[in-house]
Amino acid sequence: MIKVGAITIGQSPRTDVTQDILPLLGDQVELLQAGGLDGLTREEIEAFQPGPDDYVLISRLRDGSSAVFAERYILPRLQNCIDQLEQQGVELILFLCTGDFPAVFHSKVPLIFPCxxxxxxxxxxxxxxxxxxxxxxxxxxxxxxxxxxxxxxxxxxxxxxxxxxxxxxxxxxxxxxxxxxxxxxxxxxxxxxxxxxxxxxxxxxxxxxxxxxxxxxxxxxxx
CATH class of the missing domain: 3.40.50.1860 (Rossmann fold)
Structure with a gap:
């Protein structure tokens, strides 16, 4: 069984996304998920509201609603997701976001950015x-x-x-x-x-x- 990581910029698990991608992954892949907004309340996420010069992101939360926020607030949290998934033994990490991220992440495994x-x-x-x-x-x-x-x-x-x-x-x-x-x-x-x-x-x-x-x-x- 091959372990593959998936990082959402919102909250995991992204069951709305996995309904389409799990059939493509097949039976030999185990998908492990992490989210940039995991563990945060709605009030805490609202503090990440984008300003006029921010790169704007939007994602789904665990309750099915969505949130708009600035990229800069979650970059360190996304790095934590990478570290967490690497510790779980993933061989690749797919970002569940088409946003254009700066080259600030470090990883021991390949990172796949849909963008x-x-x-x-x-x-x-x-x-x-x-x-x-x-x-x-x-x-x-x-x-x-x-x-x-x-x-x-x-x-x-x-x-x-x-x-x-x-x-x-x-x-x-x-x-x-x-x-x-x-x-x-x-x-x-x-x-x-x-x-x-x-x-x-x-x-x-x-x-x-x-x-x-x-x-x-x-x-x-x-x-």
């Missing part, structure tokens, strides 16, 4: 370098636009939370249907395979889902 996987693959698949990106909150639109402009020539960002009402994503899919883009990137680990399928059905566009893409890359390293 880096997307950064490499999306330009290769977007033939005319035109994409639509779905991101959870309006607070992330500008930082998403700035990020993706480094990799493609044209990007349109649509805010629609994976933690909100299904109608929000349906509206975003209808917007994408009117766009002349090569593909849609669901740029948050919170979007599910079911959400992807419905988005594709409504928009008629090819859709990339970060959680399953990153898991398939992880399995390539293990096989």
């Amino acid at each position: 880096k996987v997307l950064n490499g693959l999306v330009p290769a698949l977007a033939g005319r370098s035109r994409i639509a990106v779905v991101t959870p909150t309006p607070q992330q639109v500008a930082q998403s636009e700035n990020k993706w402009r480094e990799y493609v020539s044209q990007v349109t960002v649509i805010p629609a939370s994976p933690y909100g009402s299904p109608e929000e994503l349906d509206r975003a899919a209808r917007q994408a249907a009117e766009m002349d883009v090569d593909l849609v990137v669901m740029d948050c680990i919170g979007y599910s395979a079911e959400m992807k399928a419905k988005f594709h059905e409504i928009s008629g566009k090819p859709v990339i889902l970060s959680r399953t893409l990153a898991t398939r890359v992880l399995m390539e390293l293990l096989s």
Whole structure:
């Protein structure tokens, strides 16, 4: 049995994510989880609210709700997650977040960041370098636009939370249907395979889902 670590920036376990990735991992992989906000109350998490210059993150909490917070507050807590999982004997660690993290972590095992996987693959698949990106909150639109402009020539960002009402994503899919883009990137680990399928059905566009893409890359390293 191979032990693989998974770190959410929110609270573990991320049962909403594992429903899609466990079938891809198969019977020979044991998934051990840790979370950057584990052990914190809602009041403590609210103290991590982002300011105007902060890199904004959003994630799911254990009770099923979501929280928005600044990246800088949780970087040391994410390092603690890495240390904890290494002590449990994992061979790889997958981050359950598409955020763009600074190179501050140290690890004895490979760290897989979905952001880096997307950064490499999306330009290769977007033939005319035109994409639509779905991101959870309006607070992330500008930082998403700035990020993706480094990799493609044209990007349109649509805010629609994976933690909100299904109608929000349906509206975003209808917007994408009117766009002349090569593909849609669901740029948050919170979007599910079911959400992807419905988005594709409504928009008629090819859709990339970060959680399953990153898991398939992880399995390539293990096989």
